[in-house]
Amino acid sequence: MIRIPINASRSYQVLIERGLLSKAGENIRQVKPACKAAIITDDKVANLYLATVRQSLEKEGFSVCVYIFPNGERSKTAATYLDIIEFLSKNNLKRGDLLVALGGGVTGDIAGFAAGTYLRGIDYVQIPTTLLAAVDSSVGGKTGINLSSGKNLLGMFNQPIAVLFDPDTLATLPEEERLAGLGECVKYAVLEDGELWDIMSLTPDKASIARLVELCVSCKKRIVEEDERETGGARKLLNLGHTFGHAIEKLSGYTVPHGIAVAKGLAIIADACAARGILDTSERDRIIALLKKYGFDLSVRYTAEEMAKAAVWDKKADKTDVDLVIINGIGRCSLLKVPVNKLAEFIKC
Ligand SMILES: NC(=O)c1ccc[n+]([C@@H]2O[C@H](COP(=O)([O-])OP(=O)(O)OC[C@H]3O[C@@H](n4cnc5c(N)ncnc54)[C@H](O)[C@@H]3O)[C@@H](O)[C@H]2O)c1
Structure with missing residues (x-):
């Protein structure tokens, strides 16, 4: 497995390995005890990879709930963001719980922002499934959403606690x-x-x-x-x-x-x-x-x-x-x- 340590305001590792999705739970357990985990993903990625990640988390004792939004940049809005926050609250996630961003840059940006602001901040993990997200958006902690006046105008720096990239996910990328x-x-x-x-x-x-x-x-x-x-x-x-x-x-x-x-x-x-x-x-x-x-x-x-x-x-x-x-x-x-x-x-x- 490739491990790249990132020493920013929070230190974490980027893990890269083929087949890593099915080992997401055990790798997340290395940095977070079993807790409630909300997977945030879009409808396309959910069809492809949600079951694997969910099973892997549940096997390690995480109690999983899932929020799915329509794929694409058009979802990176305040409306989706607030809906995610309501979802986290309805599912009673507490400060010590976890958010898992499973998908491309849109998912990572919006979920990272939700994680940074819900209850003034809960931990989150990035599981990028696009090449763009793997090489860029999942690392470095820039998170946010678009406003009608422009892209990424509402957001924050918020580093994840881990990034897990499985190169096999690129096989389905258009x-x-x-x-x-x-x-x-x-x-x-x-x-x-x-x-x-x-x-x-x-x-x-x-x-x-x-x-x-x-x-x-x-x-x-x-x-x-x-x-x-x-x-x-x-x-x-x-x-x-x-x-x-x-x-x-x-x-x-x-x-x-x-x-x-x-x-x-x-x-x-x-x-x-x-x-x-x-x-x-x-x-x-x-x-x-x-x-x-x-x-x-x-x-x-x-x-x-x-x-x-x-x-x-x-x-x-x-x-x-x-x-x-x-x-x-x-x-x-x-x-x-x-x-x-x-x-x-x-x-x-
Ligand atoms: N935070 C940062 O530092 C940073 C850096 C660069 C870009 N970004 C942001 O990232 C976003 C773009 O990211 P993106 O290109 O990943 O967009 P995206 O998340 O919309 O993904 C692109 C499309 O690919 C689909 N998809 C994702 N993974 C797939 C897979 N493995 N197989 C098949 N389909 C898959 C998605 O459903 C979506 O339709 C933009 O909003 C941009 O602003 C952020």
């Missing part, structure tokens, strides 16, 4: 969701270079996927441990490709999935950095080739001005400058403060 996760993996490969880049340059298969997730999580671990609350700058590096990625997501009315928007955002920033002499054109070509190898459609329907305007609405931007993650080379990214009124110009090549 192609588009797999691609969305690979967009984030390319981001990590550009941030890290080395073995991560090498694995991504070949096509990750069943044998290498656990190692790929391990390397991505290890990259996130280092950044989160240095800058858990995104105050010092290090964590902002994880936003590579996200400034314009978020803008594209927003402009498309969220019809372009997150990871695919990130891939487009990566291409925009790689092109802009190359045009400005920040990034060697041969390295830009390698990044674009890697994105194309996975079949990402890198076309963008929006003008630089439209994207810059949408990007500035991103909550991570302050009023005058945007902290843009630029690519100095593969494995060498840094932050550049770009005045809001110069953002469109920066990406015009």
